[in-house]
Amino acid sequence: MSYVALYRTYRPKYFKDVFGQKVIVQTLQNALLHEKFAHAYIFSGPRGTGKTSIAKIVAKALNCEKAPTAEPCGECAVCLGIDKSSVSDVIEIDAASNNGVDEIRDLRDKVKYAPSVGKYKVYIIDEVHMLTQAAFNALLKTLEEPPKYVVFILATTEVHKVPATILSRCQRFDFKNIDTADIEANIKKIVNKERLKISNEAINAIAITSEGGMRDALSLLDQVVSFTKDEISEEDVYKVSGGLSRRFISELLQTIYQKQPQKALDFLNQVLQDGKDISRMVSDIILALRDVLLDKIREDKKYPELNGLTPPLIYAYLDILNELQQSLKYTTSKRAYLELAIIKMMNHQSIEYVELNQKIDALQKEMHNLETRLRSEVQVKQVESSKNIKVQSKSNLKPLVTVSEISEILNQGDREKKNLLKIGWPSLADYEVPQLRGVAKLLHEGSLEAVGANRMLLVYDDIITAQNMLKKETKEKVLKIINSKKQLIDDYTVLLKADWMILKDDYAYQYNAGISKPKLKEIDLHLYEQDEDSIQEVKLEEDPLVEFAKASFGENLVKVEE
Structure with a gap:
């Protein structure tokens, strides 16, 4: 018996075998089970995502002897016949080669005949966007009002080419690319059945290279199996697919980052001698840079050795490579453009x-x-x-501010009042009242760190300014400025920045530990009353x-x- 390709051998025969189209499968199963199936559907989406396979499963479920059912039994004569393509009630038409008006007129004439085996005649028209305008026009009336025993399923990879008059007569399902994890899971299941030796890295490489298409993934697996006799490695996958291995990309980016132009060009020469496609190489490097960028926020890193590449540098590399991608479309000197881009990424x-x-x-x-x-x-x-300066013994001086006062202000924090004060803070730099302008400027130099029920906390860098801000005459002017339009606070206190950083860290540590009203540890706040005697x-x-x-x-x- 001749060899059957893996993608044909393991084509889904039941809805449970379909990967990556959960919403579509569930919707169709509910429609089948409750006998609310429409007369025309259009399946659109990328290649190899299950459009034709699901269309055949739908045809089996509609005609299954156990219908209505959400899943064909796969055992009755009709199900087995559809699997072997021997049931005349399920008609597959390739619109790429049968796209003329005559073929559609022939279809329209045969639609009126009742099904010979099952309950429904199912027309599956693949690549329907290839039909001519005349063929679409001939299909219109039949598609809108077919006999009750006829169901049309139109499949296309380019739905934008299908006329709106056709789309409006169909229920539309948009298929998505299959997740890499789903493709990997299916490949693992198949290699276990086929008893193939393949590394997990190679399976991941196949899944990534297939770009969301299950058929492409299984076709690539078929090729790699034929290529190697030993265990299939990641390198084997990239040799067959024409892509770049993770190891090569990593080494190339490291040489670029370390500004080693000759070594980078030697790497390029090595892979180009293997016949790698330059456009594909550029795409692979761009995808790798995307992974390096994502490595900054995820734990399971794909390129830990490239952690030194900063986001701005990655963005700069991407700009150069995106420009290169556009240039490659219009030049025959692709190698020269690639080499110049590599040099540009360094200099x-x-x-x-x-x-x-x-x-x-x-x-x-x-x-x-x-x-x-x-x-x-x-x-x-x-x-x-x-x-x-004039000093005196601390033991004889009364502190101008205490830790307990700071604790009270922080524990009574009023965020709304603080935000309101913050809004007017910039205007203090150029205060309009001349008599208060000097104090307003001092106030502006301070940092508003907290506002309690009726007090606020200011922080300053130097001790002289802090002491001046705590003088009675200064306070009177500050409160006059702050409360000029609305009574916001009754008093304020001041800290030095170095002391505030200590208290702030202490407060944050206690608060994060679950203490709702932290009590700050006592420290010297360096601000004391000056006793003239x-x-x-x-x-x-x-x-x-x-x-x-x-x-x-x-x-x-x-x-x-x-």
Whole structure:
């Protein structure tokens, strides 16, 4: 007996065997079971997604001796006859080769004859979009009002070419590409039955290469089986299909990222000698870059070795490859265009721009960290040292702000009031009332971090400004500004940024742990009342910021300008 291709051997014979078209199958089964089947259907969608197979299953279910049924029995004479294509009541017409008006007129004349074996005559017209306009016109009336025992099922991969007059007379089902997981599951089932040796990576490669078509997947499996005598590997699949293996794409992208042009061109020469199609290669690289981008957000990474490729760089690569795809359609020098694109992916100005931005981002982050560390250390020096300012013993001073006050404000957080204040915050930089403009500017320099029931929390970088903001006369002006249009708060307090970061982290940790009203741990907030009687006059010395800069960078490199 001659060999039968795998896609024909394992063509679905029951609805339960169909992959990837769950909604369509369920709708048709319900219609069959409740005898509410329409007289004409159009199945549209990509090749190899089950359109003709489902049409034959429908023909069996309609004529099955156990009808009405949601699934043909597959055992009665009619079901077996339809499987063998020996039942004259199921007529398959290839519109690609029978697309003239004469063939359709012949069909129209024969429609009036009753079925000879089953209950229905089922006409399956494949690639119906290939019919001529005259043929469509001849089909119109019959398609709209056929005899009650006739069902038309039209299948097409290009539904946009079917006239609207035909579409309006049919129930339309749009088939979708079959998921890669479904194709893999079917291939595994088949290789187990056929006792084939094949790796999971090869099965995945076949499923991806088939691009959602089950027939294409099984045809490729057939080819690969014929190609190799040993266990089928991923490399075998790509050799037969003309695609690029994951290993090759990974190595090529790494050489591009590392700017090794000669090595990249050697890789290209190697695969081009194997007869790979250049357009297909470009498509494979684009799909791989898509996977690298998705690897940023998923746990099961396909290209972990390419984790160094940043999204901006990937987008730049994709722009170059998309431009290459368009150029390949209109040139005979495809290899030259591909090689130029590879060089461009290493040296093009868009790539240099991305790399420059990455360096700038890294420098900005480093500068921010240095600035934060420097500011924090200077604040400590400003508070703890007695240089350039009048100081007094902390044990004798009353704190201007306490941790319990901060806890209260955070636990009474009023988000709406905070958002309302935030809206007007930018206008403080250029306040319209001259007498309050200076205080408004100081207020604008602060960061509004929280608003409680009637108090707000401001955060400042330096201790001098923070102390000024806590003075009674300053508070009066601030509250006058804040409440100028509507009474929003009665009071406010101030923190230094370094202290706020500690308290903020503590509050977030407790809140995330499930504590609804966190109690912050006590720390020194460095802000105290200045008691004039106990102030000790201290010798004016060098500014602590200048002293710190000299200690950090060397006295010769620091220049102080008045």
